[in-house]
Amino acid sequence: MVKQDSDQSRMVQRKKKRKLRKRVFILLVPLLVIFAGVGYAISLYIKADAAITDSYEDDGREKSKFRDVVVDPNVDNVSILIIGVDESDHRANEGNSRSDALILATLNKKDKSVKLLSIPRDSYVYIPEVGYEDKIAHAHAFGGVEASIETVENLLEIPVDYYVKVNFHAFVEVIDAIGGITVEVPYEFWESNSEDKKNSIHLLPGEQVLDGEEALALARTRKLDNDIERGKRQMEIIKAVVKESMSASSILKLGDVIEAVGSNMTTNMTFDEMTSLVSYALNGDGLDMESMTVQGSDYQPGSVYYWQLDQTSLYDVKTLLKNHLELENTEVVNQSIDNSNSTP
Numbered sequence: 001m002v003k004q005d006s007d008q009s010r011m012v013q014r015k016k017k018r019k020l021r022k023r024v025f026i027l028l029v030p031l032l033v034i035f036a037g038v039g040y041a042i043s044l045y046i047k048a049d050a051a052i053t054d055s056y057e058d059d060g061r062e063k064s065k066f067r068d069v070v071v072d073p074n075v076d077n078v079s080i081l082i083i084g085v086d087e088s089d090h091r092a093n094e095g096n097s098r099s100d101a102l103i104l105a106t107l108n109k110k111d112k113s114v115k116l117l118s119i120p121r122d123s124y125v126y127i128p129e130v131g132y133e134d135k136i137a138h139a140h141a142f143g144g145v146e147a148s149i150e151t152v153e154n155l156l157e158i159p160v161d162y163y164v165k166v167n168f169h170a171f172v173e174v175i176d177a178i179g180g181i182t183v184e185v186p187y188e189f190w191e192s193n194s195e196d197k198k199n200s201i202h203l204l205p206g207e208q209v210l211d212g213e214e215a216l217a218l219a220r221t222r223k224l225d226n227d228i229e230r231g232k233r234q235m236e237i238i239k240a241v242v243k244e245s246m247s248a249s250s251i252l253k254l255g256d257v258i259e260a261v262g263s264n265m266t267t268n269m270t271f272d273e274m275t276s277l278v279s280y281a282l283n284g285d286g287l288d289m290e291s292m293t294v295q296g297s298d299y300q301p302g303s304v305y306y307w308q309l310d311q312t313s314l315y316d317v318k319t320l321l322k323n324h325l326e327l328e329n330t331e332v333v334n335q336s337i338d339n340s341n342s343t344p
Contacts, residue, residue, distance in 0.1 A: 051262025052271040059145060059268045064159030066327075071161050073107070074276045077325045079158065080105045080269075083140065083148055083165040084234075099140040099148060100168065100220070101234055104156070106324045112280050113288040115324050116238070117317060118231035119152065124299055124306035127151050135306060145266075156318050158325060162269045168194065170264030171219070172212030174241060177256035180209045181240040186233075187224055191217035227307055228293055235291040242289070246281060292317065 063070045071078050084101030102119040121137040129139060129147035139151040149160045172194055175181055184207045190199040193213050201217035203210075210218065219237050222230040245257060267274075281287050294317050299308035 049271045051258050052267070052269070052274055055262055055265045055267055056270060057266045057268060059149075059163065061268075064153065064161055066153060066157070066159035067161070071159075073109075073161075073273050075109065077106070077108050077110075078161045079321075079325060080107070081149055081152055081160045081163045083145060083163060084168060084171070085140065085165060086168045097141060098135075098137040100137070101231075102136060102148065102152065103234070103238070104152060104160070104321070106158075106321050107277065107280060108324050108326070111288065113290070113324070114280060115321065116235055116289060116291045117156075117321065118235055118291065118293045119155075120227040120231055120293065120296070120307045122227050122305060122307040123155075123294070123296070124308055125151060125155050128154055155314075156321065158318065158321055158327060162267065162273070164265060164267045164269070166261070167264040168216060170261050172216050173260030173264070174245075174257050175210070175212035175215045177260050178241070178244045180211050181215060181237065181244050182207060182209050183215070183218065183236055183240050185210075185218060186229075189217075189221050189224060191221045191223075193217065228296075231293050232291075239289060239291070242281075242287060246287070292320075 082101070082103040082105060083099050084103075085097045086100045098121070100121065102121065104117045104119065106115045106117075107113075108115075119136060121135065123136045124133055125136045126133050127136070127139045127142060127147065128150045129143035136151060136155070139147045143150075145163055145165055149163060153160050185203050185205050187205050189203060191201045191203075192198050193200045194216055201214055203214060203218065215237055219230075219234045294309050295313035296307050296309045299306040
């Protein structure tokens with residue numbers, strides 16, 4: 001009888017221990033997940049800090065000539081000029097390349113909205129660096145980032161507060177790091193890859209997932225249309241990259257994205273200034289992005305082709321961007337602006 005009571009007692013104790021272990025396990029799992037998440041977030045933060053700090057270059061300007069005071073992106077509306085270049089060893093063009101893409105982003109802090117203006121690379125504009133009109137893409141070849149900023153400010157009469165210069169190698173590596181992007185290919189075409197191997201990329205029309213090299217080919221090509229359509233494709237690709245980067249499936253790939261961008265980017269934004277822009281992506285209604293370009297027409301006074309900007313369209317774009325930056329109390333005119341709205 002005593003033995004039976006002892007056995008029952010041990011069984012009860014074992015059951016209690018099993019229940020205790022189960023409860024500890026149930027509590028421990030979410031704690032481990034939280035600690036792992038915090039650790040990963042800290043790791044990303046440190047990696048991003050190092051990458052952006054290494055990419056920082058002082059452009060010598062305290063502020064834009066169109067600003068009375070220095071801006072603070074934590075509280076002010078700001079503008080960022082994104083300069084895409086195609087520099088590589090095999091092209092031997094580092095430092096004197098033309099800009100392959102020029103996109104001016106204006107950010108409104110109160111609305112948490114972003115407007116993206118794609119400036120056609122063949123736009124016939126005045127370039128202060130050389131004192132005459134030429135393709136806007138040539139400004140970077142004439143005087144680098146400083147000349148590009150000065151030309152855009154002169155054209156739009158609004159401040160360029162910051163710049164981000166990105167080599168297209170980052171474009172390829174970022175898209176590969178997030179596992180590709182889903183975009184619409186408008187037509188069948190062949191294009192060179194990032195190493196300029198002719199017709200090495202072949203794409204068919206339709207919505208599909210593209211890797212980095214394929215997305216770069218889509219962003220580059222203009223054989224079957226023109227610079228305006230090319231700019232629109234670049235904007236759609238940027239939106240697709242942003243959308244995929246913010247998806248849950250890409251969270252664990254952000255370290256690779258940071259490394260890809262950091263090694264191919266220069267900027268006058270500090271790490272703290274750049275992290276202040278995260279609030280735009282955390283908007284409860286999603287990232288509010290609107291893209292546009294400036295209308296115009298073909299212009300070829302001699303042997304060189306240009307894109308002649310339509311002055312009414314240019315005025316309307318200036319008005320819209322000034323209003324978005326809240327520089328003036330201006331009336332927004334939309335009729336001549338080629339918009340393509342999307343909310344990832």
